[in-house]
Amino acid sequence: MEYDLIARTTRRLRAATRRRREDFPEFAAALHENVKLWTVLAQDVAEPENSLPDDIKARIVYLYEFTMDQSRRALSAGAETEVLIDVNTAIMRGLRGGGEG
Numbered sequence: 001m002e003y004d005l006i007a008r009t010t011r012r013l014r015a016a017t018r019r020r021r022e023d024f025p026e027f028a029a030a031l032h033e034n035v036k037l038w039t040v041l042a043q044d045v046a047e048p049e050n051s052l053p054d055d056i057k058a059r060i061v062y063l064y065e066f067t068m069d070q071s072r073r074a075l076s077a078g079a080e081t082e083v084l085i086d087v088n089t090a091i092m093r094g095l096r097g098g099g100e101g
Contacts, residue, residue, distance in 0.1 A: 005037065013030045013031065034084060038068070041060055
């Protein structure tokens with residue numbers, strides 16, 4: 001389920017990035033969806049019953065913070081979003097056991 005959600009969000013962000021100049025509202029909405037995804041992931045690992053190892057939890061929280069910062073810069077200063085797409089793709093590979101995402 002997580003893989004499919006991340007894949008859908010990543011596809012939308014990739015497509016919206018290509019049309020960034022022509023359809024900025026869609027670009028902003030795609031960034032917002034990606035931020036929401038990472039917010040949910042960070043909230044999930046903060047739950048006491050989450051059984052992931054602490055180092056993985058810390059990495060997810062770090063990626064959440066990075067995503068927030070990079071998204072703000074993409075909206076306000078025109079920073080690239082490729083790094084956000086790369087992060088999501090790496091997570092998808094991990095969820096698939098190292099396979100293609």
